Amino acid sequence: MDCRKGRVKIRRKYPVLHDIFGIKLTVLDRVYVCERCNAVSIGWHRVAGHGIRLDRAYRAAIQAPTGKEIRKRRKALGLTRAALAEAVGVTEDKIASWERGVIFSPEDNARLKQALKLA
Numbered sequence: 001m002d003c004r005k006g007r008v009k010i011r012r013k014y015p016v017l018h019d020i021f022g023i024k025l026t027v028l029d030r031v032y033v034c035e036r037c038n039a040v041s042i043g044w045h046r047v048a049g050h051g052i053r054l055d056r057a058y059r060a061a062i063q064a065p066t067g068k069e070i071r072k073r074r075k076a077l078g079l080t081r082a083a084l085a086e087a088v089g090v091t092e093d094k095i096a097s098w099e100r101g102v103i104f105s106p107e108d109n110a111r112l113k114q115a116l117k118l119a
């Protein structure tokens with residue numbers, strides 16, 4: 001939240017910093033910046049698009065497969081979700097969530113890629 005005392009300016013292509021599982025990422029977006037405290041906020045209608053770009057940046061940074069890629073690869077290897085979950089050391093629900101597009105830690109990514117023979 002901003003201090004509510006400064007003028008808020010619209011900034012285009014502003015580098016918004018994120019930290020996901022310790023990975024530092026910058027996503028450019030059109031945001032509002034308080035001239036006094038530098039607090040950054042984003043219009044609610046832009047949040048979804050920002051999230052998608054952040055998701056892409058994170059996956060690119062750790063070279064993680066997308067949910068669709070995980071599912072496709074798992075099936076190509078003839079693995080059930082339960083078998084993949086066992087190999088990665090997580091629950092079946094977790095594998096299902098990754099296949100729906102939920103992101104995962106760099107450590108889970110390393111184990112997942114090994115299990116899918118992508119590493």
Ligand SMILES: [Zn+2]
Pocket residue numbers: 002003004005006034035036037038039
């Ligand atoms: Zn402020």
